[in-house]
Amino acid sequence: MEFKSIFFRKIATFSGIFLLQFILFFPLGFLTNLQLKATYFIFGDFTQFLLENLLNKKNNRIDYSSDSCSMLILIIILLITSTIFSFLIKKKWTKSFLLITEYVCVIYISVILIKYGVDKIFKTQFPEPESNILFTKFGNLDKDILFWSTIGTSKIYNNITGSIEIFSGILLLFKRSQFLGLLIAMICFSQILIINISFDISVKFFSLILLLMSIFLLRKKGWKLFLKMIKLPKETFLDKTSVLPYKTFLKILILGIAFIKIGMPYLDENFHTDDKINSTQLKGVYQITSSESPYQYVFFHKDQYLIFMEKSSEKMTAFHYDISFDNQIIIEDYQKNISKHLFVKNEKDASIAFSFNHQTIYAKLIPYKEMNALQDRFHVFVD
CATH class of the missing domain: 2.40.128 (Lipocalin)
Structure with a gap:
């Protein structure tokens, strides 16, 4: 029984470390390029070495974008470092570490869902197909472009799916509704992963990790749905009075910066998603x-x-x-x-x-x- 308890604690610690490292080092282009610079500074040379010697990829781009060879190498590195760090974290630190990790993961998923939900509603993720796509024969289109273009023709679908993602992202920000938000997020990420695999869309790794992140957050609460919705959970480390002011400040700071970054393109007076025309008025x-x-x-x-x-x-x-x-x-x-x-x-x-x-x-x-x-x-x- 004790061995089983140690095993599951180590698995949870390993998963938490990996997800936390992934959040730190996987670049999200819509927020800032500091992540990419930091990741390249820390792992760039080693990534290049492994690409050339392990995958025989010379002069390959290193941008760590989803489904790229550099992202695969980054995941392998993070899995190795997660294994090492999971044995360095002592038992007495495990609970506090996992609570902090869960807190960061919830905010991360919330930002992702709201970002892509807004993009769907404003039709920047699935824009109306360009004229060259419309005049290409159906059978000549690749599966990913075909899917992307088809979804871009429907405002209703984009508005509904975008609203669901924004709704689930907002639910995650409040303790009482957090579990329901995670359930909806897991369903959203499952559907996205199935679509990405089925239509060969190049964000398979990223969507898989988002799905695993939501499963990680639900691991202890999956069979406590009704209890979670009708009753406040017991006090945790992050709920202590001494921690609460810092917790609230950090949440407002992180979410504030993220939402400003998400909203800035849409506040541009020249931004018009339905008919974005270049400066020459040729379209x-x-x-x-x-x-x-x-x-x-x-x-x-x-x-x-x-x-x-x-x-x-x-x-x-x-x-x-x-x-x-x-x-x-x-x-x-x-x-x-x-x-x-x-x-x-x-x-x-x-x-x-x-x-x-x-x-x-x-x-x-x-x-x-x-x-x-x-x-x-x-x-x-x-x-």
Whole structure:
């Protein structure tokens, strides 16, 4: 019995250390780049060494993003250090350590849920599909882009799932509703992990760890649902009077910084999620009318990418572009080759003309917003 108790205590301590290290060292880009800098400073050289010698990955990027080789190496390192630290933490420190870890994990999950819930409602996580996606044949789309684009066409789905995530994130911030929030969070993360695996979306590791984090927080409370909802738990280390002021201050500080970071992009007066237009006012799809051109359409992506679709094969070729003050379009390919071309836009009929590959391309704007996939329709009855 004593051995069993020691075993489960060590497992809980190991899990707590791993999750705490993951929160510290896995970079969340929407908060700050300090995490990435710190992680790279501490683990960068060792990660590079392991990538080259263990996975034979030379000149590989090290950004620790989800599902990258560098993230896999980081997880392996954290598992090893967690094993070492779990034997260094004494029994008398275990309870206080786990309470602090649980407190940090709850705030972390709350911030993640609220962040991505807000992103869904404002359609920045699943934006309306770009014109080049809409004009690509269904069978030519990769599974992840197909899923992302399909979800982006439905405002109702984004609003409902986003509201659920925000609701569960808020529930986690209050002691009485924390258990219910964790249950909803576990369901959300389970669904997200299934989607990521099924559609090969590159956040599988991250969503798996978020699911394990919610299970870790529910490990002792899973069979006490009714007791948890009708009765306050016993006083813990973090509830003591001497700790309470610091606990409240830290919660307000951490959540305040996180919510400011989440909200800042949406407070920008130039921010408009439904129709984000670049400074040149070029967006959408243009049908090429030049008969001698090998291209059928040219697409202008909101992130200032110019994409050609060929007539014969429907192959797409992308370039980054900008418009200069002297009415020239500056095109840059993926090999960093830059070229300038004459560009003319007719405001009356919304047509454009520009030189490319030793020919002049003429194209007219197509109202792609009228396509069926972008219409918000809801039918109660089929007849």
